[in-house]
Amino acid sequence: MSGAKTAAIIGGGVIGGGWAARFLLNGWNVSVYDPDPDAARKIGAVLENARGSLPALYDRALPPEGRLTYCQSIAEAVKDADWVQESVSERLELKHEVYAEIITALPRGGFIASSTSGFKASDLASKGAPVVVVHPFNPVYLLPLAEISGAADLRTKALPIIQSIGMFPLELGVEIDAFIGNRFQEAIWREALWMLKDGIATTEQIDNAIRMGFGLRLAQMGMFETYRLAGGEAGMENYMAQFGPSLQWPWSRLTDVPELDAALTRTIADQSDAQSGHMTIFELETLRDDNLVAILRGLRRTASGAGGVILQHEQTLPVGGERDGLPITLRQAVPVTWTDYNGHMNEAAYLELGTWATDGLMQLIGANAEYIAAGASFFTVDTRVRYLDEVHRAELLTVTTQVLEGAGKKMKLFHRIHKPDGAVCATIETLLLHTDLRTRRASEPLPEVAAKLTALARAHKCYDAVGAGGAVGQRM
Template sequence: MTTITKAACIGGGVIGGAWAARFALAGIDVAIYDPHPEAARIVGEVMANAERAYGLLTMAPLPPKGTLTFFNSIAEAVEGADWIQESVPERLELKRGVINQIDAAASPTALIGSSTSGLLPSDLQAEMKHPERLFVAHPYNPVYLLPLVELVGGAKTSAATIEKAKTGVAQIGMKGVVIAKEIEAFVGDRLLEALWREALWLIKDDICDTETLDDVMRYSFGMRWAQMGLFETYRIAGGEAGMRHFLAQFGPCLHWPWTKFTDVVDLDDALVEKIGAQSDAQARGRSIRELERIRDENLVGIMQALKSGNGGEGWGAGKLLADFEKRLWAEAGVKEAAPDTSAPLRLLDTRVNAAWVDYNGHMTEHRYLQLFGDTSDALLRLIGVDFAYVEAGHSYYTVETHIRHLGEAKLGQRLYTTLQILSHDDKRLHFFSTVNDAETGAALATAEQIMLHVDSAAGKSAPAPAAVLEKIAAIADGHARLPAPEGVGRHVGQKRA
């Protein structure tokens, strides 16, 4: 398995800076070269947005953040790097010159990816001494959140390089799709260019304005594409007869003069000003950084929704997120030091994100249950009931939950959860959890729960193994000295004292 221990980003703009953030948040040290006088500021702002987005995206334990170090030359930046990502402006001679400098200075075994949106890798590697390790790694903005990267080899790229690249991007939580043949603009940008060309005609011909066009996309097929793409969406449109029926029914319309995408719109000054003015109005005064944060929050919400689909297995980008989180939890492992049982265990720290709140800006009811579920999962990992344990056929299932809502968690509020074991036996685990305001420590919600150890294959309860029971007992013995939490044993509707 390819392990990236150090990355280099040559170019630190919107794409290069986001690549750096993606690497760093995966625990990889990043060397950066960009001659722009404000490169450090730009990358720093991108990194801040990326950290904010990851804080909303997942509660899985990220590895210690990699360092970001700026260098004054390409040669210094690429020294010792396993993966070098070139993200300079989209001009063939410029990119080729930069890649040749990288090739001359980097280790012969280092992978070199280009973020080009459409240039052929064969053209980029034409003058390299080690062309076999050059490939296109074309991401989508924001690179730190959108997980897809198109991997395209040139005429001299080795098959081993592409395989290593696919494994490498998986390490940083991305989906590497291998494009079988090099072609200008690859796959994604070819699709986008066709849509973009038609959109420009619709604006030029005054069919609609930019906001109306965006509304048509985001309220309809945009949502379908997020989880099923184009062909699977149309398969469903064909009904029980499937894709063949859809093609037979709608194929003839391809001969109708519906679109203008084969014609090139003239982007003259008048059209540029028209689109610019409409776009300014659509933004309603929001800055680029503010729009980026809104975009990131929405993407997080979509991916989290997709993560819970397909019976909890996830769908599309949500499944990739679920798999990435599973690996993060497995790699984090359980700390060898015995937990401090002089107080309830502090198991989770988080922040209320935009996907968790209702129209009042308050955290919705099912998110409290999610937090309590994540808290109990943290306890299970602490006692050795991890993913490997569950895959081996045993687990703990929640059989009873009583939640009390004592306060309101609001958008952006920092929270932490605690858990106290109340009692246990060889099958049952009884505990009490609290969601707290991280600033004041005030309890916002509590949950009293009972879990039952089960044999998943047999579908019935079974005694937990001695190793698990020993870890439970070590925590429970300490917690037995603590006072019973306020609210233990309450029933629904019981008046407060």
Template sequence: MVASGARKAAIIGGGVIGGGWAARFALMGWNVRIHDTDRDAERRINAILGRARASMPGLWDVALPDEGKISFHDDLAEAVEGAEWIQESVPERLDLKHEVYAAIQSACTETAIIGSSSSGFRPSELAEGAARPGQIVVAHPFNPVYLIPLVEIVTGPGTGEARIERIRSTLRDIGAHPLFLRREIDAHIADRLLAAVWREALWLVSDGVADTAEIDDAIRYGFGLRWAQMGLFETYRIAGGEAGMRQLLTRLGASPNLPWSKLTDMPELTDELVETIASQSDAQSGRHSTAELEQIRDANLVSILRGLKTRDWGAGRLLNATDRRIDGAPKGLDALSLTGPLPTGARAVPLDWSDINGHMTEHRYLQAFGDATDRFLGLVGCDAEYIACGHSYFTAETHIRHLAEIRAGALIEIDTQLLLAEGRRMQVFHRMWESSRLVATAEHMLVHVDLGSRRAVAPPADLKERLDKVAAAHAHLPRPEGAGAAVGRPLERKAETDAGPEAG
């Protein structure tokens, strides 16, 4: 579906970065208008959108908003008309950017935010001669924009607190992390750090110390793994031992006089060095096309980010916060009709949920159905607060039927029917759908437990009352096909099922 009445963004410049911005906005429900003078831009952006649709929804454990409408416009004024956020991603030429800003500001509203993807220019340079200088800010992302959340924000003195707050809230709404610089500086923060590593890598190749593959190995098998979760200073804090950062800095007090402290110049990129680096890079990665490397990169990023998400750490904490913000599912029974199975899940199948056959692997079905059980328990009041008070439900028995193939990127929905709520036992039946196609079912028997004694006990009266309410409503529903089935044999409609549901 396409979002109606959605917020509007305009993308000026449809290269890799502009296409990434378009994908992030559109998949977060914004309508996106794109302007680029290159006739090949539409093809490039559609390729980027394809990769984003396969990977980005899998970052979240809830359904994203309906995708926004994407349109291409030859006329820049038409593209920016009515846009709330305008992202400029044209080549790094200051004269070109000034020309583009003049055209944008003559057509856009005064309240629109104009963000520049510039990796090096300061906002004071970008806004020089502009009709409304405070409207233009640096909003520097990282490729792929639809997966990496960081956006460096550099504002000018005329930006104003109200616009700054809109920048912050807008980027958070699309799942990004705005990092506001305290003051403007050439190349901002991240690119200055990257430039230092890049400079030393060029020296290592130029001096014959290592080739491109060995340098990449030093990063991806070494400090890069630490940086992904803790950054630079927190990593070094640990290196200081129990005394922390002070101990480390004291121990390294003489380092300004060591040889590596003076490595500040760049090697000359001679034809010979260029050919050395290019040939080594071809030997390292040439067996993969650029498109294949982009797909590999996206799949790996999704896995890394979802791992951090499980730990609620670093970029994973941002994803969890975004889940909570965009989750439109009802939080209690009062918001639901009990005349049918309750909605307990809606999400995209992440890339890392696929097995060697290219479809969702077995244990991910259990995870999806387990999440649905958790959602059902939350609806009836057995939520985190309830569990913190010392009671919960433990799953005692599970039966899953795999009815159809589900591939990565598929949008799945789960609904839940309560079959039994008697004493300490509860029995639920989940159905998983892809559109109108039933792809899997799961039946769970759960037991209410005292977390102190770890023994089964009856639920308290208020929880029992809510369960009884759902059970009474669902008692009028047809018994779901597949309930009571056992492994290796088809469902048999036996007379004893009339006396009560069987465990799966």
């Protein structure tokens, strides 16, 4: 890709592969170094999952995918890199050895971003390498959080890059081991181990308590906002007055850690196998990613939590253009939430797709959020959908819109839905009436909107509209 930036990924395991996918799918070229002879296969599996999930979070298309290169040395991977992400094993001595190799080829002014789960940046940089902690969460290509810690100048350099690939940089001004997220995970993990050790709960019960309850709640509010709500109208102060004393009660064993002896390790392994052993790791990862897409798209609708990060990133993605002389009103990958038990896009999803394509056309003629806020819009009164070919999860669809009629109160549109190979897989014909939102009755559009709509209708008369105007069941 001409002009694309390059990210060097040193270490291609689960985290390194996730970083490779995150950068690639945001248009970066990626150079990977990992001595594991199986690295390409492992990263390929991560990319397969990422391609089927990350683009589905957005209602605009991500940039064209970057170029992936596997390198034979650290120096080859790093020499022209705009970003270097180290994701090797959590051994400080090994990281220092890797840094010594990186800095011999690091471009002038460059630095190293470490995926470390627990080491402080000052420890990583103790032998002179310019290292900043950029700690992600798995899967890196879906979860937006990256904890950034280290020297202030390096944090400043890292922040805009992390934001540009759709992540949420959490800057830590004070260095601590394991940062913020992992400390919370460790606290929950320790308590879970004690519940198992004491025979209080099984692995499945513990996981259900999290995923069916507070885990979903924390995903969109966090701890303090959640507890504030628990205090009712009086808020956080009331919550602390009511429940603060319980911190002194012996509810948990967080101040003590059970010995991970053979018996406890065996119990954990056996119960985990019984809970999830019927599925392969790849099946579990795919299930996890599909679930996260559904959750994150739900959060996206209200801009809550991670959904707000997705919306903010989406605003930086390009939209518009033309195809076959008609305006492109939508480009979107098919999310898993649009598919059914047959494995293809369901009928309701076509209507949603048409809704957003109509919205794209309305933006073109000026019937935008400001226009609606002023008291006018277009209301759909009739829609006809033709299903011409199957569409599956993760396929990138492009919608073009032809204005068939644009006079007076009427706006009649003909959407063509194109698959990646250009084939038309569906058409949507829809009739809308301009409406006064105060009276809820049909009305004439304002002159500037009417003029743009009329101009498009006139320009689109030269195009055939094969499939428009027919009866239900008529294919042509």
